[in-house]
Amino acid sequence: MPSGGKRVRSGPAKDPNSEKSRRLGYTLQSLPNTECRMKPPEWPLEPADDERVRKLEAEKWKWLWKLPQARAWHLPQFKWMIRELALYARLSTACEIAPAPTALTVLLRISDRVGMSAAGLQALGWKIEAEAERKPVDSEFTRRRAKELNRESAAERSPMDETKHVYQRRMSGNG
Template sequence: MAKGGARARSGPAPDPNALRRERDAGEWTVLPVAGRTGAPPAWPLSDQTAREKKLWTSLWAKPQGLMWERYGQELEVALYVRRFTEAELMDSRVNLSTLVRQMADSLGLTTPGMRANRWRIDRSENGDERRPAPTGRPASGGRVSARDRLKVIGGGG
């Protein structure tokens, strides 16, 4: 068994809301909340079922569809749809559900998958992503003591 060295998804997940986000702001792709418009691509596999067609259409309308289209991932999405519909069946194998979750991660359909791909969905009202104000730092740029950073959450009395 291999020891040491970097591993996929090792360490903390990238955080788009980190206090020093400006250092890697250019690495994140902001996807519009409205999603991808237009018809989904042609189904690349054989014999699409009605359930597969419905799921295929809904997935391509998601914001992630823009990135799948950019990177030509029609086949990957179709395989995910096929495995997903198989995993929905009552007599499906447990490991199929694990595969579906892994595929969802790689396609950016889960929160960890979105972070791993460095995608985030713009949920601001007018399309301008507003950065949260850093907490625990005074406007003057000086240091704040640990005591000053503490905040009372509920006053029991």
């Protein structure tokens, strides 16, 4: 067993919202949370022998390429994932027909590698944008309005709001 050194996913996951990540420039690429409309690539594997399995794999393949991640999979630097995605579709179809524990384990590992899980998305540096994440328009008007609201709320506060409550310390021990 090797000792020391960096390992995949060793230690806590990076937090893109932390101060350290900001200093290091670590950010996640946002993928729009909408259906990808680009044409899926050709199926890279040999067709399955069974017609039913072939049809299920084709449906899964079309579904995969409509996901938000498909925008990233179409980029040249991620073309290597096409074959892995086909393996994911094939294995996922096989697990739907006849689940097997070892196949499910392999399926989970592939799903991490291609960005089909939350951990996989983060490992690849992606995040799927939520509607709530859309940033408000930054303009002189919005900045001025924010200052006005801050002044108004400060004027409405009473001196009692500024006092802090002091909690009595509880002693643990004999009850």
